[in-house]
Amino acid sequence: MSGHLRPGGGTRLPGYPFDSRWFVHDGLRRHYLDEGDPAGAPVLMLHGNPSWSYLWRRLILALRGEHRCVAPDHLGMGLSDKPAQDRYPFTLASRVDDLDALTDHLIAERAAPERGWTLVVHDWGGPIGLAWAARHPGRVARLVVLNSAAFPNPHGPRVRPALRLPFWLLRETRLGERLFLRHHAFARLATLPPFGVRGRLPGEVRAAFLAPDDGHGHRVAVRRFVQDIPLGPADPSWPLLLRAEEGLGAFANRPVLIGWGLRDPVFDPVMLREWRHRLPRAQVHVYPRAGHYVLEDAHDRLVPAITAFLGR
Template sequence: MTGFPDYPFASRWFAHPRRDGLRQQYLDEGAGQPVLFLHGNPSWSYLWRRPILALREEFRCIAPDHIGMGLSDKPGADRYPYDLAARVDDLDALIEHLVTAGGAPEHGWTLVLHDWGGPIGMTWACRHPGRVARLVLLNTAAFPNPHGERVRPLLRLPFRVLRDTRLGTRLFLRHNLFARGATWRPLGVRRRMPAAVRSAFLAPYDRPEHRVAIQRFVQDIPLRPGDPSWPVLHGTGTSLAQFADRPMLIAWGLGDPVFDRAVLGEWQRRFPAARTRLYHGAGHYLLEDAHADLVPVIRSFLRTPPGA
């Protein structure tokens, strides 16, 4: 799989020793202080192409594809747990590999997080708070749903169908509806996505057996204490205050139907000193709709000395 627009990067590979050698693809571009980009569902490291191209002359940009996503191996559910705890363990193993064998520093990491990258990245950060220097948050969360146990009324029926029914399984696996929908207006973007870019976002999920992770991410969303990943998410949410002294940039596409103003408000309540940049004409894939403004904003934020 090659030739994606604006993605001229060499694939790197990490074989997870505790995952029966499952291979995780990651990008490792440039030199300098490390910037870790974590995507969510149903995207992959292609999401980060523009900031990596803009930052790799000054920073070491690292962007993994989660197992089952992007160009990483796509095991069946019998070979991989597909839950939040496993994702955090995978990230921990990859970063330890980069520190011990890849010349990456132990400290000074910037985390750039989108969608599920928030729970994964912030749970890892809570394990290693001393390693984290800065945070960039893009339409994500790392705490229980501020709407409570119920999703928003307009999303309740489609969410239940996708997550809990056989029809949902067919829509995920046979028709790839979730990934396709994320590239459409107004579900994932507010500006029409070019056909070649849309094809690149969908390319890793070209057949049903390659779409398992997309479905499992949705099924793993913890909404209540009985859900399997609730203890991890709840624990992370209660530990976030320790990052109040870190420089933080919150950039938000206000057209996101899931990560809405309530989620944004929860971040702002917890971190009132964070810099906030709002984009009224952007949806969930914020970097697709607002990259012309957002990428320079991120670069400026990373260049600014702490406390300035």
């Protein structure tokens, strides 16, 4: 399948000239990219909600000359299968298990090394990736963090006042369900200023971010990510979030780069301060006019910074 086309449709994906790869586990097909030098040090890029591997297109193009770039689409998102809720649990634990299965496959069947990986995370990629890294403490050599978290919310267990109403609406109510499943409002807003980006995306780029939406199946995954956010010990994913937090200690003396858009309404400067506290030796690049999708708003500075960081 050409990376330029949406399966079953003609939507172009600008800047995404990649060969799709597929991995079947437990009867479900995961889509991923595996670009660049097969013998190069692997760079594993994990997207969050509601994005997909299209987020990484510029970074892959910059790195694939010397690195092996792996970028999966989480189940229910991107070009991966979109199972119903009775077929797949859509939990943090299931996401980490998926990543384990894929990386084990790459190591056993596609000659990827067991060590020397760089982990690049954004949004939900943080808890997924760091919980996975905690299972394999010697596998990840370097870490790149972009507007994400892998620890309990430093604001405390209660949602901040400015976010309380929309969070409750989207997570708990029938109206929120309609907004997710019928109108795909969360993903659409994430591609508009001032929510996910601060600068307006070109129309074809915004369309590409939304292209994998095939209706109800894709939208279930987007909503389940929101419902699975662990706010406290009563939430099912809380223990695994703590495991991800514990795993951060392994990176205290490893190379870390943090790239942060300061205009993110969720992953705000308090979140960044928490990362600095936990990883005080990290190289930090702050972009005051960039939002949540920092790789869209600040790609002209952030992609070269990551490239230089990995070239050291």
